[in-house]
Amino acid sequence: MAEWFVGPIMEKIINTCSDYLEEQVGWQTGLKKELQRLRENHPKIQAVVFAANQAQISDQNPALNKWIWQLRDAVDEADDVLDEFEYMKLKQQLTKNTEETKKRRAFSNASFLIESASKIRKVGKRAFKNDPNLKRLEEVVQKLDNISAGVSNFLHLLNIAKQEQQEQQRELFEARETGPLPTNDLIGRGEAKEFVMQWLRKPSNEHRGTDLYRNISLLSIVGHGGMGKTTLLQHVYEDEMTKEFDLKMWVCVSNNFDVKKVIADMLECLQKERLEALGALQKSLQKEVKSKRFLLVLDDVWEEEEERDKTKWGNVLAPVASGSFGSKILVTTRTESVALMFQKVIKDKQKPMKLEGLEEEECLELLNIHAFAVDDLDDQRKLKLKSITTEIVKKLSGSPLAAKVICGDLNSNLDEGHWRRVLDSVLEIIKLGENVIMPALRLSYVHLPQPLKSCFTFCSIFPQDYKFDKNDLVRQWIALGFIQLSHIQGEILEDIGGRYFDVLVKKNFFDNFDNNFGYYYYKMHDLIHELAQSVSKDECLRVEDSKKLPSPIPKTLRHLSIQAENPYILKEIGKFKYLRSLSLLYLPSYQNICALSKIFKASRSLRLLCIWAPNLEIIPEEIENLIHLRYLEIDCHNLTMLPRSLSNLYHLKYIIYDESKRIIYDGSIIFGQSKGDDFLPSNIHNLSNLCYMNLYQNFSQNFFSSICGIGKLMSLQELEMFDLRDVSGYRIGELENMNDLCKLGINCLENVKNEEEACSAKLYAKRRLTNLTLCWSNTDSRNINLDEKVLDNLHPPTCLRNLSIKGYWGARSPTWMNNVNPIFRIEKIELTDCLECETLPPFGRLLFLKSLQLDNMPKVQCLESKFNGNIDTYRAFPLLEVLHIRRLEALEDWFEAGVAAEDGSLFPCLIKLELQNCPKLKELPSLPSKLKSFKMRSAAWTTLNFCSNSNPIPLESLWVFQCPNITSLPLADEIARLAALRSLSITKCPNLISLGRYREVETTNNCHLMLSYLWISDPSVLLMEPLRSITSLKELSISSNDEVVSFPNEAEQWFLNNRSSLSELRFSGLKSLESLPSTLESLSSLQKLSISNVPMLQELPNLPSSLEYLNISNVLMLRELPNLPPSLKYLTIYGKCHPELKERYREDGGSDRHNIAHIPYIHIST
Secondary structure: OHHHHHHHHHHHHHHHHHHHHOOOOHHHHHHHHHHHHHHHHHHHHHHHHHHHHHHOOOOOOHHHHHHHHHHHHHHHHHHHHHHHHHHHHHHHHHHOOOHHHHHHHHHOOHHHHHOOHHHHHHOOHHHHHHOHHHHHHHHHHHHHHHHHHHHHHHOOHHHHHHHHHHHHHHHHHHHHOOOOOOOOOOOOOHHHHHHHHHHHHOOOOOOOOOOOOOOEEEEEEEOOOOOOHHHHHHHHHOOHHHHHOOEEEEEEEEOOOOHHHHHHHHHHHOOOOOOOOHHHHHHHHHHHHOOOOEEEEEEEEOOOOHHHHHHHHHHHHHHHHHOOOOEEEEEEEOOHHHHHHHHHHHOOOOOOEEOOOOOHHHHHHHHHHHHOOOOOOOHHHHHHHHHHHHHHHHHOOOOHHHHHHHHHHHOOOOOHHHHHHHHHOHHHHHHHHHHOHHHHHHHHHHOOOHHHHHHHHHHHHOOOOOOEOHHHHHHHHHHOOOOOOOOOOOOOHHHHHHHHHHHHHHOOOOEEEEOOOOOEEEEOOHHHHHHHHHHOOOOEEEEOOOOOOOOOOOOOOOEEEEEOOOHHHHHHHOOOOOOOEEEEEOOOOOHHHHHHHHHHHHOOOOOEEEEEOOOOOOOOHHHHHOOOOOEEEEEOOOOOOOOHHHHHOOOOOEEEEOOOOOEEEOOEEEOOOOOOOOOOOOOHHHOOOOOEEEOOOOOOOOHHHHOOOHHHOOOOOEEEEEEOOOOOOOOHHHHOOOOOOOEEEEEOHHHOOOHHHHHOOOHHHOOOOOEEEEEOOOOOOOOHHHHHHHHHOOOOOOOOOEEEEEOOOOOOOOHHHHOOOOOOOOOEEEEEOOOOOOOOOOHHHOOOOOEEEEEOOOOOOEEEOOOOOOOOEEOOOOOOOEEEEEOOOOOOEEEOOOOEEOOOOOOOOOOEEEEEEEOOOOOOOOOOOOOOEEEEEEEOOOOOOOOOOOOOOOOOEEEEEOOOOOOEOOOOOOOOOOOOOOEEEEEOOOOOOEOOOOOHHHHHOOOOOOOOEEEEOOHHHHHOOOHHHOOOOOEEEEEEEOOOOOOOHHHHHHHHHOOOOOOEEEEEEEOOOOOOOHHHHHOOOOOEEEEEOOOOOOOOOOOOOOOOEEEEEOOOOOOOOOOOOOOOOEEEEEOOOOHHHHHHHOOOOOOOHHHHOOOOEEEEOO
């Protein structure tokens, strides 16, 4: 990270100091000379530090390393002084209009520092000499100048560094150069190889017209270093099938990409002479491949700068465009950005193939093959050693290369003790082993732009397997000064930081995960985390042993994360003079409040502070010493209020107080205490730089609404919800100058008195506003006309993407919504509880609308009205993907009379459709052709209509609930087209008599529904085709039936047909059911069984030996359990159950408790 501080930060210091000291009195002339020397030395310093980093020569040169850290210390001190000046400037701006400030203005030295040069000259020379802040500035500049002068001692290293870097690149290329012949067996990559082979067999991915590369298909293999990308393609390249190509070429590109060399290597594969000129090389290659079907492998491609790389690869690939139809290019790379760059050059849409780590079983096979390469062990010893490799493999994250490195240590000594030592040192061995893995990974790091290096290395402060939130990490980067402003007008630091993060994801420094609830999180591969730790060892430290600190700790430490219950350890923190970020975990005792006070007094340079202390009730007021603080995260669930002095930290940009999770600490669940109205300091509005404040809690308080004069927080980007009051400081006019808002919620709009007051919010002027929620909360009688006028004057800006309106009582839509142009690019609209609204705006005309949700609008009769009254047909809702319609009791038709969608053009992109409580709505002519999820509840439809064409139906989930008019669902009719259907629910449809006409020909063609999840209320549905024939169901729920008493014999047989697949079974809300299927014992794959609200059930059948979870609740007649299988891990009995059942199995002396003693986790409610 050294380049970072000698680049933009040092330049900022030089320029800012020059501005402060310009035209000062004569005693400062020496300082001007020092600043001039600094400006002259700056390029030399940058060159030396850059060379030291690139060639890694500072590790071998202690003097250079020491000088770089001395320089950085001086830069940080100067940065602190300038930051204090800015702090005083903010303080002055805040107080200059108050009466108290007016009285003291004549005596305030701080004001001198922020006035213009002409005002400063009015103060005498003596005043400047006595000013301690200017004296500090003079001292830090002199220190910086003295240290910078030492750069001359290291200028001679530039040539050495350049030579060493070239030598390193040459050696690295030689070590990494690959050829087409496999050197390793292909283990665990059979499916990946088959995928590539299938792709090679395909004539072409798509018809691409007259494109230059229309005859060529591209497939990129993307994966971390050591994942086996090269080995995979070596086995593909040497496969017999590839002999079908007229020409084959293998080129190892590696990190030193040269256009002419790559073309020359391609020609050499074709046994042609090497040429020098680019034109001659291109012509020769073009001649060789013309009209021939070729296979080209480009192995180990790196990225330098995208646009330049696109041009260079365009020069490489232009000659091969003359190849014949069916030619193929395979690329291996570590970064998705390279794959995307090749897609742009070739204009091929084939998605890259992501090569993940091996499965644990496959990695174990690879590990054992290499570990026991010399097999002269008896079976007993081998068995013991294999038990160790089983543990080792869990630490390798599926990396084949890591497995090979570890094997080098294992098979050198077959002693069990040695193998156990290897087990305890896996990551250390990988870090050092054979100089193979870490140098390769470090190359990825070296190729990063400098600001991204700083962002990446900071991530080592987080523990392994940490789940990163993109936005939160970006905020921390901003707080620490890692994000550079760009030249793009209107772009803020959060935008730039988000782009940095996206680049790191594309370069595989982060892996993307989805929690299946629409939330994405990111993790670092274990080896990438090791890389981050290795390149940040001098400045980042994470301490997880709460009893002691490691020794020695580098004096250069900038970032510290520590789990500490020991007050002694907390006292040690104050010794780290240059600490920029501090994360404190576990602070349970009162003693630590005192320790915190001392930390706040000593660690004054902190920019970022995180405190996780469940039992801490107060944060010391000494936090006011942290005047440089930008980011504060507090997770103290018993905290009753934030420190009052928080409102004096004028640099603060981010405050996070999040108690949305139940935290388990010392074995108990901790809930946050209720907060009072004084939880926030009354002067929180003083924080004019505050951009983001997350105050999520488990209670109903809206802390934002407690802020009087919230309009002073003009930098705020998100205001989740603000409750308006008819009191000064809480009116809608507070929003007038909050023009940085990206997300805004306004509640209690009934308190807006007139349209002029509504207009004072100036929503239209907020050029970054993308999310807007407008709410009326008073359900008493209101002035409908006023509601309409207020909403007319809450005109959002054209940048709006998401709009939600709740509780609006106007009869018409706002004027700005009826004209689609002002909200032309809106993507999501929610209208809720708009009880008087009779017609909807022309939503079908919004070309970018992706989601539309309508709820509780009882007077709306049609979804889409005429547009300006003169267009009868049009392509409606062209990009809509999600449509939810709930509680629109008067809704009869999809269109107003006289308006119709063109055939097949209604909802052409719809993926998810939900209809609920729309009893008059007509059936759709056919379900949209791209629909994947359809839920219907309390609707009047009698059936479903699928598209009449022969294309596959992409429907994955179908839920039909409480639809009494439904008589048939045409599943059997379309079974051949419903291959994607995995989830089906049919409940409370009493008149359903058919699931379609099931033809014998479907059985002979092996056409069956491949359901994974089924939810029904009537067991007889199981006997209707095509459900009768399914044999692969994983989850079944039977619920909400008051009539079924037992299961018929045919249903018992159905359970047997699914015994090898059914893993989860639920019975609930079956008021008359007296017995469960007797065949349950035969369900050999069943792991979870839940029985709830089945009051007449008196006994359970024998349960299968595979069962792991058994939940019983509200089963009033059940007195005892059968013999429970040894496999059972969890038993839960709760709710209204028979007293005898709970008495038999209670923990303290139940008569049959011994029968369930083998179960690890038992919960029986009292």
